[in-house]
Amino acid sequence: MAPAQTASDPTGTEDKAVIPFALPQSGPFEPADIKIENDQAITEWFRSAHARSADEAFRHWDEDGEIDARCASCHSGEGFRDFHGLDGTEAGVVEGQIHTGGVVDCGTCHNAGLADIREVTFPSGLVHPVQGVEASCLTCHQGRTAGRDVTQAIAGLPMDEPDAALRFINPHYATAAATWLGGYGGAGYHYEGRDYAGRFFHARPVASCNSCHDPHSLEVAFEPCQTCHLADSPEAIRIARQSHDGSGDTTVGIRSDIRGNADTLMKLIEAYTDEVAGVPVIYDGSRYPYFFADANRDGAVDMADGNPVAYASWTPRSLRAAFNWKLVTADPGNYAHNPVYSLELLYDAIEDLGEPLGVDVDDLDLLR
Numbered sequence: 001m002a003p004a005q006t007a008s009d010p011t012g013t014e015d016k017a018v019i020p021f022a023l024p025q026s027g028p029f030e031p032a033d034i035k036i037e038n039d040q041a042i043t044e045w046f047r048s049a050h051a052r053s054a055d056e057a058f059r060h061w062d063e064d065g066e067i068d069a070r071c072a073s074c075h076s077g078e079g080f081r082d083f084h085g086l087d088g089t090e091a092g093v094v095e096g097q098i099h100t101g102g103v104v105d106c107g108t109c110h111n112a113g114l115a116d117i118r119e120v121t122f123p124s125g126l127v128h129p130v131q132g133v134e135a136s137c138l139t140c141h142q143g144r145t146a147g148r149d150v151t152q153a154i155a156g157l158p159m160d161e162p163d164a165a166l167r168f169i170n171p172h173y174a175t176a177a178a179t180w181l182g183g184y185g186g187a188g189y190h191y192e193g194r195d196y197a198g199r200f201f202h203a204r205p206v207a208s209c210n211s212c213h214d215p216h217s218l219e220v221a222f223e224p225c226q227t228c229h230l231a232d233s234p235e236a237i238r239i240a241r242q243s244h245d246g247s248g249d250t251t252v253g254i255r256s257d258i259r260g261n262a263d264t265l266m267k268l269i270e271a272y273t274d275e276v277a278g279v280p281v282i283y284d285g286s287r288y289p290y291f292f293a294d295a296n297r298d299g300a301v302d303m304a305d306g307n308p309v310a311y312a313s314w315t316p317r318s319l320r321a322a323f324n325w326k327l328v329t330a331d332p333g334n335y336a337h338n339p340v341y342s343l344e345l346l347y348d349a350i351e352d353l354g355e356p357l358g359v360d361v362d363d364l365d366l367l368r
Contacts, residue, residue: 044217050104062100069138072098074140077105086113109136109215124148124186128261137209147189150323154316160356162277166314170288171327178329182341189320190329191348200338203228222246234336244343247366254336258328261346261366265325268353272318277358279313291322345368
């Protein structure tokens with residue numbers, strides 16, 4: 001018998017029960033027999049870094065009982081929705097309490113409200129237009145500081161004199177979007193008189209993060225790269241006929257040149273802090289703020305009350321070099337996101353530190 005039609009329900013649908021779960025209406029059945037349309041996508045997401053709820057990126061605030069508002073927009077799906085006003089709150093600020101235990105969940109990238117987000121503001125002040133899920137990627141992979149923060153911190157200070165008020169400025173982690181936009185995005189410290197490569201426009205059809213990264217597993221699809229590049233991995237792709245790191249080896253991927261120049265810059269930072277600033281620095285990427293003092297020159301981080309002593313003898317010259325080094329190395333995919341910009345930032349910092357150390361960058365056979 002068909003459902004009764006009424007004036008308020010002309011189709012007779014109000015009498016139909018709403019079934020909230022994807023279960024068969026009759027049995028017997030086995031759970032494994034129930035087809036879930038997006039089962040594969042969920043499985044891939046669950047194995048990705050976005051879903052690793054035990055990682056420090058999602059557990060750091062457990063003792064506090066809530067996620068710091070400054071961090072919540074990227075370290076919790078709930079915080080992301082609050083920040084962009086997708087939960088009905090004001091956009092541009094995290095207002096409510098963001099609970100711990102969350103991850104970058106489905107609603108971070110599949111919220112219908114993403115279609116209404118037209119732009120994302122970067123730490124440099126750049127307002128960049130976005131479409132759809134780009135808002136998720138560019139919100140959370142832009143870093144937290146930019147070169148302009150370094151410029152403001154060192155303004156008016158003698159270039160090679162340590163200043164106890166200076167502290168390391170951390171660009172943060174996984175800064176792929178900042179690298180990708182290059183000089184246009186203004187993520188790095190830009191040395192006066194230098195021009196910097198802008199956004200890295202790859203070959204078509206590469207136009208967004210999802211052009212290369214699977215949106216759920218986050219893995220890179222390498223097969224499309226082989227349309228133009230003869231290599232056995234993304235890391236082995238070379239985009240230059242010249243050697244940028246002084247090795248002369250053009251048989252390796254451009255990643256090797258970037259890593260080589262990053263290593264050279266770190267050695268110069270260590271030499272500069274020792275010979276010019278007067279207090280050697282030791283880098284330890286496993287603990288914040290990463291750069292620590294070695295005032296007694298014993299090759300170990302100084303300790304005070306059982307805690308490592310943060311480096312506090314920064315000069316304007318060393319601070320801006322360290323910022324660029326960290327920005328480039330914080331993006332493990334810099335060789336694909338914007339290799340030209342990465343090499344430019346490293347070269348300029350090497351050249352700048354070489355001046356007081358008496359190191360001529362030309363003698364290193366480096367190319368910008």
